[in-house]
Amino acid sequence: MATPQTGAGDPKRSLELLWREYEPQHSKPGPKPKLTVDRIVEAAITVADREGSCFGMRSVSNELGVGAMTIYRYVPGKKELIDLMVDRLSRIGPDAPDLAATDWRTALELVAESTWQVYSEHPWLLEVNQKRPVLGPDSLEGYDFVLGAFDSHDLPDREVNLAVTGLMNIVTGSARQYLIRDSAEDGPELSEAEWWEAQGPYLERAIASGRYPRVAKFSDEDSWDLTGHDAMRYAVDRFLDGLAPRMEASRRTPS
Amino acid sequence: MATPQTGAGDPKRSLELLWREYEPQHSKPGPKPKLTVDRIVEAAITVADREGSCFGMRSVSNELGVGAMTIYRYVPGKKELIDLMVDRLSRIGPDAPDLAATDWRTALELVAESTWQVYSEHPWLLEVNQKRPVLGPDSLEGYDFVLGAFDSHDLPDREVNLAVTGLMNIVTGSARQYLIRDSAEDGPELSEAEWWEAQGPYLERAIASGRYPRVAKFSDEDSWDLTGHDAMRYAVDRFLDGLAPRMEASRRTPS
DNA sequence: CTTCAATCGGGTACGTTGTACCCAGTAATA
DNA sequence: TATTACTGGGTACAACGTACCCGATTGAAG
Structure with a gap:
């Protein structure tokens, strides 16, 4: 229960694993290993997809x-192991487009959408609590990839960092709200509909009590049923709207 | 380990608890209860503050x-119990300002800052994985409170919902990145400095490899050491920048 | 006052978790 | 062939959430 954290026990060993700096060419005594770290990571991801973060x-x-x-x-x-799994899943595919050749806004929207997609396919990622940033080879490559969206601009490095971090945090935050429930419903938990059905009477009574006037004012409409993707897109869109003037002002002239 | 989820077992009982609809005036046989649900929730929060989400x-x-x-x-x-704790912590203090009387932007900034503050004081909140929205009396009151920021505007209800959700998700997402590490370092984990010291050589070697050209280009500066609060504020500021034209366009004329 | 029945707090115990430890078997080197 | 390092498998333990039982307590009914 209750979400123990993911950090790193022995940092040396953990980092060696992340950067795959092990296996001295194997000319040692003893039987040959039956497994590899990569096979284990792959299998663990398969299992986590099926069973959830627990x-x-x-x-x-x-x-x-x-x-x-x-x-x-x-x-x-x-x-x-979870550190390795997380790093593995931030690997970018070989068919990834070149963000430097794309308009900055569509590039960042693409990043947001593909990150969302990863979370959709592996919702347990959202339940993992990383105590320290992982920053393995795949994560770093992913970060480098995203930075391409800023290639034709002169935004200060620090602000580029802030912008990328902000975008990722928006996607992650939205995904957590809406995607966690899809992962591994273990046992006697109830469905979405059942939950709202059970909650409904309480909410109606609460709203009827008049203690929540503003909620009451627009509660009978369908303003509530917004999908997680909608919420994410709205937040990202407003964020990019706010980023736009700064990007335009720092557009590098083709000289 | 690994973050089992927080949902609701028996929804009926869970909701009765949330809305404090129990205790039939106590004219039943049997000894008087030594505890109350509220005392348990309070104690649990104290413990969680000390020991973390685990x-x-x-x-x-x-x-x-x-x-x-x-x-x-x-x-x-x-x-x-965790559901109750979460709802309890989204209670707004009696000294909360009236958002309806404040400029919308400063109002939403205030909401973001105070939410951040709650996360700072109770980082374990960020490690809790709620499978369903809790929506207890305190959460609902908090939501109603935030809606006050939109009182003098005519933004469509659905968009108000999207804006509030987006803002909260931004704060939560940023907080998760930076505040989780502060909670309950149990045992032989290492400090921030030790971690970066251990990670440093690997990163240097990776960057020197040339596989991450864009990261390499601005890695030697101090563009990296941004605090969590900085990151949150930047994301919120850009989000509000993007929200601004829509808010201005929907400003209700004092008639 | 006695009896009944419902409810209290406490203790014991079970299943599941991550993982420390031991052991027999294997394969490269001397 | 003897040595030695390393393998996978099994057993075992502490900590967890919590199901269950039991004696004690207290209101209501006779």
Whole structure:
């Protein structure tokens, strides 16, 4: 229960794993390893997609058909494994467009949409609590990729950083609100409709009490049923609206 | 480990608890209850502030000086308790200003700042994964309070909803990035400085590899050390910049 | 006052989690 | 062939949420 955190136990080992600096060409005694870190990470992602963020290490072992403790020969612990999984999922595909060749706004919208897509496919990502930024090779490449959207502008470096961080945080924040419920409904929890049906009478009574006048004023309309994607797009759109004048002012002249 | 979710087990009981519709005036046989739900919620918040989101039910019992299972006489389970804690923390103080009497922009900035403050004081809130919106009395009152910022405007209800949701998601998203690390460092985890010191060599080597040209181009500056609050403010400011023309266009004439 | 019944707090115990530890088997080197 | 490092598998433990039981307590009914 209750969301223990994801940080890094032994940072040295964790970073070695992230940057794949291990495996001394394997001319050591002993049997050859049956697994690889990458296979474990891939299997763990599969399991997490199925079981949600509360996936168990035993499930990962099972997915790989090995003993429960075998994984620990490759990965120091669950926290480090999650770090690897997170970094893996921020890998950008080979068919990614060149953001530098695109208008800055459509480029950033594209980044937001594709990030949203990743969250849709792996909602457990939103339930993971990273104590420290992971910054593995794939994350770094993703960041580098996004920076391409600012290539033809002279926005100060610091502000570029702020803009990218802000955009990602907007997408992540919106996704958390709306996508978490899609992941791994374990057991006797109820559906969306059932929840609102149960909650309805209480809300009606509360609104009828007059203690929430402003909510009451527009509660009977369908102003409520907005999808998560709508919410994300609205926030991103307003954010980009606000960013626009600064981008235009810093547009680099083609000289 | 790994973030099991917060939803609602039995919705009926959970909602009764949220709306405090229990306790039939106590003219029943049996000993008088030693505790109240509110005392439990308060104690649980104290414990969570100290131990982080991975606080244990036994710690709450201990804080109250009762047996481990006694809490379960009042609250069906941990998930429901967390729901109550979350709702409790979105209560607005009695000294809250009247947003309707304030300029819309400063009003929304105030909302963002005070939300940030709540997260600063209770970082474990950011680690909690709510599967369904809680919408208890305090949350609803908080929402009603925020709606006051739009009183003197004619923005469509749906867009008001989108704007408020967006603002909250921006604050929450930013807070998650930067505030989670402050909560409950349990055991042999390392400090911020140690982490960056350990990560530094890897990043330098990665950047030197030339695979991240854009990151390399502005990595040696101090464009990186932005505080979480800076990041939040930048995102909120751009969002409000983008919202501004729509707010101005919908300003209600004093007639 | 006695009896009944409902409800209290406390204690014990179970299943599940991450993972520390031990052990027998394997393969490269001397 | 003997040595030695390393493998995967199994057992075991502490901590967790919580189901369950039990004696004690207190109001209502006779």
